[in-house]
Amino acid sequence: xxxxxHPAQEFSVEDLAExxxxxxxGVWDWDISNDYLRWSxxxxxxxxxxxxxxxxSFASFTPRVHPEDRESLQRIIGDAIATRADDFVGDQxxxxxxxxxxxxxxxxxxxxxxxxxxxxxxxxxxDATERHQAQARLxxxxxxxxxxxxxxxxxxxxxSVSGQVAVPNIVAGSFERTTGMTVEEVAARGGWLAxxxxxxxxxxxxxxxxxxxxxxxxxxxxxxxxxxxxxxxRDRIVPVxxxxxALSRIVGGVTDITEQRALEERLVEAxxxxxxxxxxxxxxxxxNNLLTVLAGEVAFLRDPQASxxxxxxxxxxxxxxxxxxxxxxxxxxAFGRKQVGAPRVIDVCDAVRGAESMLVRSAGERVQVxxxxxxxxxxxxADPNDLQLVLLNLTLNARDAMPDGGTLTIALGPALFTxxxxxxxxxxxxxxxxxxxxxxxxxxIPDASRSDVFQPFFTTKGHGGTGLGLPTCLSIVExxxxxxxxxxxxxxxxxxxxxxxxxxKAVAHTPAVAVREMxxxxxxxxxxxxxxxxxxxxxxxxxxxxYRVTAVASSEAxxxxxxxxxxxxxxxxxxxxxxxxxxxxxxxxxxxxxxxPVLTMSGHVEDPRQQAALTAGRYAFLPKPFSLPGLLLxxxxxxxxxxx
Numbered sequence: 128x129x130x131x132x133h134p135a136q137e138f139s140v141e142d143l144a145e146x147x148x149x150x151x152x153g154v155w156d157w158d159i160s161n162d163y164l165r166w167s168x169x170x171x172x173x174x175x176x177x178x179x180x181x182x183x184s185f186a187s188f189t190p191r192v193h194p195e196d197r198e199s200l201q202r203i204i205g206d207a208i209a210t211r212a213d214d215f216v217g218d219q220x221x222x223x224x225x226x227x228x229x230x231x232x233x234x235x236x237x238x239x240x241x242x243x244x245x246x247x248x249x250x251x252x253x254d255a256t257e258r259h260q261a262q263a264r265l266x267x268x269x270x271x272x273x274x275x276x277x278x279x280x281x282x283x284x285x286x287s288v289s290g291q292v293a294v295p296n297i298v299a300g301s302f303e304r305t306t307g308m309t310v311e312e313v314a315a316r317g318g319w320l321a322x323x324x325x326x327x328x329x330x331x332x333x334x335x336x337x338x339x340x341x342x343x344x345x346x347x348x349x350x351x352x353x354x355x356x357x358x359x360x361r362d363r364i365v366p367v368x369x370x371x372x373a374l375s376r377i378v379g380g381v382t383d384i385t386e387q388r389a390l391e392e393r394l395v396e397a398x399x400x401x402x403x404x405x406x407x408x409x410x411x412x413x414x415n416n417l418l419t420v421l422a423g424e425v426a427f428l429r430d431p432q433a434s435x436x437x438x439x440x441x442x443x444x445x446x447x448x449x450x451x452x453x454x455x456x457x458x459x460x461a462f463g464r465k466q467v468g469a470p471r472v473i474d475v476c477d478a479v480r481g482a483e484s485m486l487v488r489s490a491g492e493r494v495q496v497x498x499x500x501x502x503x504x505x506x507x508x509a510d511p512n513d514l515q516l517v518l519l520n521l522t523l524n525a526r527d528a529m530p531d532g533g534t535l536t537i538a539l540g541p542a543l544f545t546x547x548x549x550x551x552x553x554x555x556x557x558x559x560x561x562x563x564x565x566x567x568x569x570x571x572i573p574d575a576s577r578s579d580v581f582q583p584f585f586t587t588k589g590h591g592g593t594g595l596g597l598p599t600c601l602s603i604v605e606x607x608x609x610x611x612x613x614x615x616x617x618x619x620x621x622x623x624x625x626x627x628x629x630x631x632k633a634v635a636h637t638p639a640v641a642v643r644e645m646x647x648x649x650x651x652x653x654x655x656x657x658x659x660x661x662x663x664x665x666x667x668x669x670x671x672x673x674y675r676v677t678a679v680a681s682s683e684a685x686x687x688x689x690x691x692x693x694x695x696x697x698x699x700x701x702x703x704x705x706x707x708x709x710x711x712x713x714x715x716x717x718x719x720x721x722x723x724p725v726l727t728m729s730g731h732v733e734d735p736r737q738q739a740a741l742t743a744g745r746y747a748f749l750p751k752p753f754s755l756p757g758l759l760l761x762x763x764x765x766x767x768x769x770x771x
Contacts (some may be wrong), residue, residue, distance in 0.1 A: 153252040155235075159208070159245055173231055173254050175223040193220035193228065208245050210705050211237050218255060230255040269390055281305040285367075285378040286319075288335070295319060298378075305360070305383045307352030324349035324357065330554060336546065337553040338366040339374045344553055347384065359388045420448045453752050456730070471508065472632045475561055476500040476539060478511040479518065486522050486537075493532030494525070500539050505561050506630045509607045517600040517611075521565040521623055524597075528569025528621060536566045542626060552610045552626065559629040564614065566622040572613070580613055646759050647672025650696035650766060654678040655685050655712060657704050661751075665699070668755040669762075682707035685716075692716065695723070697766055702729035702737055710737055713746055724769035726762060728753070 144167075147154060153170030157163070164183050171181060174191050181187050192200055196219040203217040216234045223229060235250025282300025295302070295310070303309055308322065316322055323331055327348035334344045346362045361384045367376040424441040427433055433441075479498055487496045518537065525535045542562040544551035551557070572580060581597050597611075604611040609627035616622070652674045656662035659680070666678040677695070679685050683706055685692075698716060700709035707715075713725045730751035732738050741748050747765045749758065 147251075151254065155250055155252065157248045159247060170252055173229075173252055174221055175229075191221050193222055196220050204248075207235065207237055207248070211239055211243065211245060213237070218259075230259045232258075281381055281383050283378070283380045285376055287376055288338075288374055300381075305358075305381060306350060307354060307356065307358060312353050322350045322352075324351060330556075333556045334364070334553060335374075338364060338377060341366055341368055341372070341374075342553065357385075358383060359385045414452070417448050417452050421445060424448070449752070449754075456752070471510070472506050472630050472634050473509060473511050474634050475505045475507055475514065475563070475627075477634075478514050479537060479539065481511070482515040482518060485515070486518060489519060489522050490526050490535055494529055495532075495534045496522075497534060497536045498539075499536065501541070503541070504634070505539055505541060506632065506634055507561050507607070507627045508630045508632070509627065513603045513607075517603055517625070518565070520597065520600050525565065525567035525569060525621070528567055528571070533568035533620075535568075536564075538564045538566070541629065552612065554610050555626060560609075561625075561627045561629055563625040563627070564622055565625075566620060568620045571618045571621055572616040577613060577616060581611075646763050647674065648763065648766065649673050649675070651675045651677070651694050652762075653685060653688075653692070653695040653698050653700075655680075655682060655698070655700040655704065655709060657681060657701060661701075664755075665758065668758065672759055681705060682709065682712035685712060692719070695720075697724040697726065697762065697769075699726045699728065699762070702727050702732055702741070708734075708737070710740055710746065722770050724765045726765045 147167070148169055151169060151173075153173050154167040155170055156165045162184065164185060166181060166183075168178075171178060174188055176188065176191065189197060200217065200219050203215060206212070207215040213236050214234070215236070216232065218230055218232050220228050221231050231252050232255035233250060233252045235248050237245045238247040238249060240246050282302045282305055283298045284295035284302075285298060286295040295313075297310065306313075306322075313319055313322055320328060320332065331346055331348050334346055337344050343363070343365045346364060347359065348362070349357050349359055352358055361382045362379055363381075364377050364379040366374050367378060369375040424444045427441045428438055430437075479500065483496070483498060490496050522535060529535075540562050542550075542560045544555060544557050544560060546557045548557070581601050601611050604625055604627065607627055609625060611623065611625045614622040614624040652669055654662065654665060654669070654676055656665060656678070657680050662678050662680065666676050669676045677688070677691070679688075682700075682704055685700075686707075695716075698713060700712055702709045704712070709727055709729075713727065716723055717725070725746045726749060727741065727746045728749040728751055732741060740746070747761070749761045753761075
């Protein structure tokens with residue numbers, strides 16, 4: 128006997144309401160124009176309120192929100208309305224009638240009318256206390272994992288140093304669990320050195336010289352397991368010498384630190400943002416000075432009695448001040464989160480001098496900052512923003528160590544290491560290096576803590592501190608083939624030592640832009656920029672130089688031009704746009720018009736995928752802020768190099 132499927136039945140409003148009630152999901156609906164807020168009974172319960180306490184207004188429940196979270200709640204709501212957010216989320220703490228504190232997660236969307244004006248907000252709330260407690264337990268678990276990883280040995284081995292295929296002999300522990308391979312698989316791949324990541328292989332091979340001198344070494348490196356996955360290992364190696372003093376065997380213990388490395392990476396952003404927060408007050412002071420200069424020069428320009436020379440001087444001062452503001456913003460973005468860029472050969476003294484005002488401001492008024500640079504160039508291949516971030520963290524730590532003031536000395540110079548140099552760190556092979564020391568006259572680091580300063584969770588800042596930022600500094604320095612160490616510390620001061628390989632290549636200079644050269648054209652430009660002020664001034668500047676401009680505020684508006692897009696000669700778009708991003712818009716237009724020239728622009732690119740696309744050179748890029756001459760020159764470059 129066959130059975131027929133039951134026809135689909137729609138859920139009623141009562142069914143949905145009961146489902147939400149069973150799931151303990153609260154619902155809310157806010158009529159923006161009338162400021163009328165409706166809550167479900169579950170929402171009232173989550174906020175610990177009785178029906179008679181709620182009068183359908185924000186004011187009636189705001190006292191329930193934790194005082195420290197009220198401003199962020201208002202900001203989330205304001206941003207959602209301003210951006211017409213289709214989906215926004217925010218957590219807040221709520222103080223219950225009995226004085227306990229619980230976490231609430233709110234989600235919602237903005238409803239607009241036919242003209243695009245926000246008229247309503249709909250959303251849900253759930254009790255997120257258990258999730259936050261679980262996250263706290265996870266953080267505690269992460270700390271226990273760090274302690275375990277720091278002291279546990281996953282396997283112990285001994286091995287011969289002779290022969291072409293070096294395979295460790297496992298004495299104790301689980302080699303397969305730690306490495307993801309069997310000993311037989313290692314032998315089949317050509318020995319232990321063959322499974323080490325290519326970028327770490329040369330450094331690991333160079334450590335054999337230290338073992339040959341009878342010195343134990345600690346080596347952290349990556350391996351590629353049989354499944355192609357990358358694992359981090361910490362290898363403590365002890366040499367065994369024969370009766371002639373020659374290296375015959377090695378013994379060691381290996382710990383899998385893959386998870387610990389992942390935890391360290393999770394802390395990098397927190398440490399970077401902590402440094403930025405500590406810097407914010409000084410930067411605000413600098414910005415206020417720049418704004419004061421701009422306001423004064425504008426007043427001079429508006430003076431009807433101002434002479435031609437006076438006006439020209441004001442124009443020059445405004446341009447110079449804008450340049451200083453641009454450099455300050457660039458430094459802030461570099462310290463807060465990396466901008467689009469790649470390592471290049473730089474003169475380290477120039478990079479340090481460029482960050483001097485930022486470092487002085489970070490050190491505070493009680494600390495004297497001395498920078499000692501040689502007259503000869505010290506060239507390294509690195510991103511200058513990275514080096515400035517290292518110096519910023521070291522400066523902030525030095526400032527904390529000198530609460531009553533003192534001196535911070537940053538000294539740079541060359542260092543040449545031979546194979547017999549006693550001061551050569553075992554991680555470095557012989558050759559020329561940059562030597563950079565950061566020395567303070569502060570309180571010093573306690574003896575018991577000196578071995579922990581590079582641990583990601585170590586902090587001297589008490590509860591809530593994310594660390595000293597030194598793991599971030601260490602990872603940056605090691606990325607460029609260098610070492611960072613605590614050279615010495617005593618009650619009269621601390622010195623950190625940094626070495627980086629010197630480069631024999633020329634410094635990669637950025638070509639200077641002729642800021643007063645105003646080139647134009649007659650092409651049809653599609654300008655997509657959501658900021659009305661930037662859109663207006665860019666539109667005006669392009670039209671003044673002969674271009675035909677279609678200016679819109681979003682990718683959606685650009686795509687709505689339909690057949691009108693066929694007449695567009697070049698696309699200029701901001702990378703970060705509400706809705707469809709500028710890069711996605713460029714990709715869609717390139718599908719229809721493969722030869723379309725594209726110039727992207729942004730003041731800060733945060734999305735890693737967007738960073739990768741720009742770094743790969745998929746589209747031309749112009750960083751904000753930019754001058755009109757700079758825009759015009761870059762636009763001509765894009766048009767003239769585009770395939771015909």
